[in-house]
Amino acid sequence: MNTKVELAGIELKNPVMTASGTFGSGAEYSEMIDIGRLGAVVTKGVANVPWEGNPSPRVTEVYGGMLNAIGLQNPGVDVFIERDIPFLQQFDTKIIVNVCGHTVEEYIETVERLNDQPVDMYEINVSCPNVKQGALAFGQDPHVLEQTVKAVKAASKKPVIIKLSPNVTSIRDMAVAAEAGGADVISLINTLIGMKIDINRRKFVLANKTGGFSGPAVKPVAVRMVYEASHAVKIPVIGMGGIANAEDAIEFILAGATAVSVGTMNFSDPETTIKVIDGIEEYMKKYHVEDIKELVGAVS
């Protein structure tokens, strides 16, 4: 039975990875799970300099999910290189660095700092809904997205994943624009923009007013978008959005995803990724699937 998948020439032992922002750089969850079992770790977004993020409250639960407005707080690429990369190198897994920025120049600066580091791929966050300037702006206009991808690709010595926002009219157009710009892989979905109001205090629950909606409740939207995007491009797709178990992950793979990410549900059950990996193997045994690639897009 083969669970290996390939993304832009990088081979993953299995298709299961963490979604950016839900797993730090792995240190916290290394107490609870064996990171060496993961196909890849996708790190929390890293910028050229430290970012303080948004005011609190930053998170709140909603029905079947949560809202977050962390604001991409991160310690900056220098600390990441010195502290987080050596930590992740201990494990037999691929390292995918999520890169964030306010401007194209900031993305490029971070990518260039990481180019000679022992990391496998970049995931460019052009879709964070919680940062006022930039970020999502790059991911909502196909032309701007294509130009941004071109610029980042020109600076990058590693394969580039472009993480798409679901907060667009046509996910197909965005997927096509990312591919046209030279993206090696696309990943989706980032969070949907949501809001929660405390009716007793008549105030917004989050200090940022809006936050990114994630968790099991968003899964049907995510599966639909992965299906549409994967049928619009030739490059591989990483699917995510509310994956809580192997059944969810297999849905994404059947919709067209080559690999999948577990996000919010890491918070709920730190062993979710491991359970997904084991559950995919059980599914393959049950249905006599020799190679997981047989399942990619195998829905009719």
Place this chain on the structure above:
Amino acid sequence: MRGCVSAPSECFLRRVNFGIMEFKINHKKAGRKTYMKRRAKSVITEHKELAPHIFSLKIKTEMAKEAVPGQFIGIYPKDGARILMRPISICDADADKSELRMVYRAAGKGTTEISGFMAGESLDILGMLGNGYDLDVVRDRRVILLGGGIGIPPMLYAAKKLKEQGTEAVAVLGYADSNTFLREDFEKYCSVQIASMDGSVGTKGTVIDAMNENGTAGDVIFACGPMPMLKAVKAYAADHGMQAFISLEERMACGVGACLGCVVKTKEVDHHTHVKNTRICVEGPVFNAEDVDI
């Protein structure tokens, strides 16, 4: 949870990782044993309402052997639409009986659901979380324990542990009204002063009013309660040249330091985040009041 009883290579890897964690999470004071966090099953041994919406929950779990006053656990609702744990502080721990006690307020839908769980039911928990109060540094000092409302319960375990190590303590407890839950439990361990907002029992007003009225003396404050109280405690401590360790609360998602959902602003750049804020769930919830900007 996978333990260190599996394959030797995995065990070795875990030991190495854990070493790094100990280095990185340096809030763990020297000499204090650190434990792996994990999600685990426990069994409810007792669950009762002490006062309107205030519940006392006892569970059987090995985590009781690790609990430090001021630490908390995450309790998971069973309704699958509620995906996040509820952070609830430890009110008491009995290592011999492997029993943890939490006293909490059923305030929202999640805690209201939890309040309906019965003795004998299983309960999924995440723990032990947070740093807790450092009892070593106060060994030879007189400690004032300040608890306001649902900030009272964590002070009980602190009072018990301080008595065990021979540290003198006084508890000043602030209630809304005459429902003075846990008062008798405190009286087993230390002298107790009471304040109530409606004046029905003890000093009318806050714990600060009670301290002023009683001339409460001490060298160091441990406090837990609502934010206005903690702000007042911080100011009181500064005015009186005292150290105050305060326990903060914030909305949390992961509880283990990964999501950066529960941060508080800090005076100095934090060693982990490299910006002027710090994670309440890992570096806290107990902070030296001087170090945080509240």
